[in-house]
Amino acid sequence: MQPLERLxxxxxxxxxxxxxxxxxxxxxxxxxxxxxVYCGHETQLPKNGDYVTVQIGRQPMxxxxxxxxxxxxxxxxxxxxxxxxxxxxxxxxxxxxVCSYHAWTFHLDGKVKGIPLPHGYDGTRMSPDxxxxxxxxxxxxxxxxxxxxxxxAAQGPSLLEFLxxxxxxxxxxxxxxxxxxxxxxxxxxxxxxxxxxKFFMENQLDALxxxxxxxxxxxxxxxxERSLKESGEAPPLYYxxxxxxxxxxxxxxxxxxxxxxxGHGILKGYxxxxxxxxxxxEYVESMYEAYGEKQAEAFLGRSIHHVLVxxxxxxxxxxxxxxxxxxxxxxxxxxxxxxxxxxxxxPAIYRRALWYFNLVNSPATMVNADDLENWTKGQWGxxxxxxxxxxxxxxxxxxxxxxxxxxxxxxxxxAVMRSQFDAWTRYMR
Amino acid sequence: MTISKLxxxxxxxxxxxxxxxxxxxxxQSLAPDHSPSRGARSKPLPARAAGVxxxxxxxxxxxxxxxxxxxxxxxxxxxxxxxxxxxxDGVYWMPVTPEQTEWLDSPSxxxxxxxxxxxxxxxxxxxxxxxQAPEWGTSHxxxxxxxxxxxxxxxxxxxxxxxxxxxxDQIRHFAGTYRHTLLRAGEDFKITxxxxxxxxxxAPFDYVLQVWV
Numbered sequence: 001m002q003p004l005e006r007l008x009x010x011x012x013x014x015x016x017x018x019x020x021x022x023x024x025x026x027x028x029x030x031x032x033x034x035x036x037v038y039c040g041h042e043t044q045l046p047k048n049g050d051y052v053t054v055q056i057g058r059q060p061m062x063x064x065x066x067x068x069x070x071x072x073x074x075x076x077x078x079x080x081x082x083x084x085x086x087x088x089x090x091x092x093x094x095x096x097x098v099c100s101y102h103a104w105t106f107h108l109d110g111k112v113k114g115i116p117l118p119h120g121y122d123g124t125r126m127s128p129d130x131x132x133x134x135x136x137x138x139x140x141x142x143x144x145x146x147x148x149x150x151x152x153a154a155q156g157p158s159l160l161e162f163l164x165x166x167x168x169x170x171x172x173x174x175x176x177x178x179x180x181x182x183x184x185x186x187x188x189x190x191x192x193x194x195x196x197x198k199f200f201m202e203n204q205l206d207a208l209x210x211x212x213x214x215x216x217x218x219x220x221x222x223x224x225e226r227s228l229k230e231s232g233e234a235p236p237l238y239y240x241x242x243x244x245x246x247x248x249x250x251x252x253x254x255x256x257x258x259x260x261x262x263g264h265g266i267l268k269g270y271x272x273x274x275x276x277x278x279x280x281x282e283y284v285e286s287m288y289e290a291y292g293e294k295q296a297e298a299f300l301g302r303s304i305h306h307v308l309v310x311x312x313x314x315x316x317x318x319x320x321x322x323x324x325x326x327x328x329x330x331x332x333x334x335x336x337x338x339x340x341x342x343x344x345x346x347p348a349i350y351r352r353a354l355w356y357f358n359l360v361n362s363p364a365t366m367v368n369a370d371d372l373e374n375w376t377k378g379q380w381g382x383x384x385x386x387x388x389x390x391x392x393x394x395x396x397x398x399x400x401x402x403x404x405x406x407x408x409x410x411x412x413x414x415a416v417m418r419s420q421f422d423a424w425t426r427y428m429r
Numbered sequence: 430m431t432i433s434k435l436x437x438x439x440x441x442x443x444x445x446x447x448x449x450x451x452x453x454x455x456x457q458s459l460a461p462d463h464s465p466s467r468g469a470r471s472k473p474l475p476a477r478a479a480g481v482x483x484x485x486x487x488x489x490x491x492x493x494x495x496x497x498x499x500x501x502x503x504x505x506x507x508x509x510x511x512x513x514x515x516x517x518d519g520v521y522w523m524p525v526t527p528e529q530t531e532w533l534d535s536p537s538x539x540x541x542x543x544x545x546x547x548x549x550x551x552x553x554x555x556x557x558x559x560x561q562a563p564e565w566g567t568s569h570x571x572x573x574x575x576x577x578x579x580x581x582x583x584x585x586x587x588x589x590x591x592x593x594x595x596x597x598d599q600i601r602h603f604a605g606t607y608r609h610t611l612l613r614a615g616e617d618f619k620i621t622x623x624x625x626x627x628x629x630x631x632a633p634f635d636y637v638l639q640v641w642v
Contacts, residue, residue: 185535185536187525187526187535187536189525189536189538189634190632190633190634191633191634191636191637192633192634192635192636194635194636213559215555215557216551216552216553216555216557216558216559216561217548217552217558219551219555220547220548220549220550220551220552220555221548221551221552223551224544224547224548224551228544239548242548334633339536347533347534350534351533351534354534354535354536357536358536358537358538358539358540359545362536362537362538362539363538363630363634363637363638364523364538364539364637364638364639365637366548366549366552368637369560369637369639370558370559370560372560372636372637373559373560373562373563374559
């Protein structure tokens with residue numbers, strides 16, 4: 001691995017940060033095994049004994065609700081011979097984990113409960129009071145507005161320090177509910193990207209690509225939308241989600257990105273989710289009732305399109321969608337796609353978010369099909385000897401820095417990528 | 430060791446620290462809820478064919494030919510003709526789980542009426558649909574066709590499919606169940622609802638689905 005200062009320059013990065021196995025291994029150790037990683041939402045575990053399995057970097061973990069109602073995150077590994085204790089993605093384990101190999105049992109906080117024929121351990125180091133007999137727990141677990149995170153490092157910033165300003169992702173999602181909370185929809189789409197994880201993170205706030213990459217979908221949706229209008233019908237709101245992708249470059253350039261420390265960022269842009277219909281009126285009224293008119297308007301009028309929690313979360317809070325990256329290797333990345341219901345709103349309001357989930361985020365997406373194609377070809381291009389550098393020169397020097405926040409001024413500025421690599425370098429040092 | 434001593438040893442119970450008096454120990458002591466129960470256990474048996482002789486046999490042949498034609502249209506990428514097989518309010522639906530019963534209030538992989546199907550068709554036919562550049566194709570086999578019910582107006586059929594897809598250098602396999610609700614149109618049919626339960630719908634997708642399966 002070359003020294004970091006030779007890999008990352010202020011306006012360009014060396015291709016090997018996307019392709020090199022040694023760099024990937026270091027990312028796992030220096031980033032994923034230290035930062036706060038999203039594990040799931042509290043509502044995924046309604047009952048004590050419910051669990052889901054989750055990957056943190058290279059570590060297979062279990063998020064479980066204990067008999068005391070508390071959520072914990074444990075390594076999915078029996079301390080006896082190393083066999084994973086949960087073989088499913090989710091389930092209910094009663095009050096105990098049991099190993100399928102030799103029936104070692106564990107309390108839901110990981111403490112050993114029973115070992116068959118325990119006298120076999122008399123006089124050995126593996127007595128039940130030895131912590132080596134119990135499941136290992138993640139060093140730290142914390143949650144923010146129902147979203148549960150774990151860190152495998154005992155030291156480091158708190159969850160709130162890690163999230164910083166990007167916590168707006170979860171505030172914006174929950175504040176749009178008159179009850180201030182969301183429930184997870186227990187459906188997870190999983191799509192494998194044949195590219196380095198950075199392609200996804202850069203793409204999410206890249207406002208120059210939509211009208212190129214998604215032109216086919218934008219144009220086609222716009223045509224059907226227009227033909228409906230011409231025949232006097234009101235096209236559903238979700239057609240507009242798709243046709244917007246074909247907006248002119250200038251329109252995308254007029255939005256702004258806000259780049260926070262640690263690589264987090266926001267793509268601003270008001271999504272226009274307030275059409276003039278009875279369902280929306282009823283919803284807005286319920287928001288007024290819950291928060292008062294002024295506060296409710298502040299919540300509903302936030303100019304947010306996407307929030308990124310670097311290096312692995314993309315949250316589209318106005319539509320309650322969340323994508324999590326689980327990197328598999330330098331050129332393979334698993335993305336989990338989730339969405340949430342605003343608590344206390346009518347089904348009609350939920351349906352808006354649902355259609356976005358179906359059309360943009362399902363495995364039959366009409367949008368990401370072309371993104372994935374770009375990233376696959378991007379990965380192959382960077383693996384070639386056709387050049388050494390990846391350019392992030394667009395609007396370099398044209399950003400505004402206020403304290404530790406960088407405003408792009410132009411929507412299409414590559415300030416986003418420059419900010420992400422600034423954070424990356426700090427982690428990798 | 431004598432035989433009886435060995436037998437005693439083999440019958441020896443596992444002991445739990447918390448309660449050494451307990452009789453049922455080890456894995457036997459666990460509540461039966463430590464694995465996810467999948468609801469499938471109490472599912473009703475699949476419907477048998479509504480009839481096989483006489484008129485039923487001729488209907489069977491006609492619906493089979495209809496399914497073969499539909500899958501051939503997919504494999505030949507005749508999207509417009511494919512969409513034409515649906516009634517004006519027909520829906521192509523691929524739920525996320527077999528338990529799902531509606532698409533308006535829960536997520537789906539596909540839930541498309543004819544207009545959304547037209548958007549999808551327009552997308553893949555656009556010259557700048559970049560993901561369409563690599564050569565790709567599919568081959569469907571449709572089989573196990575059962576007429577679940579039939580009356581003067583409509584026919585409900587269940588079948589199974591296997592699809593192999595080649596895209597660039599990569600092969601993917603998809604398989605599952607079709608459930609067609611067909612409206613009779615003279616000797617022909619129109620689809621009012623096609624439900625597609627993909628066996629590997631919950632598995633990770635290595636790339637995505639660009640058109641209907």
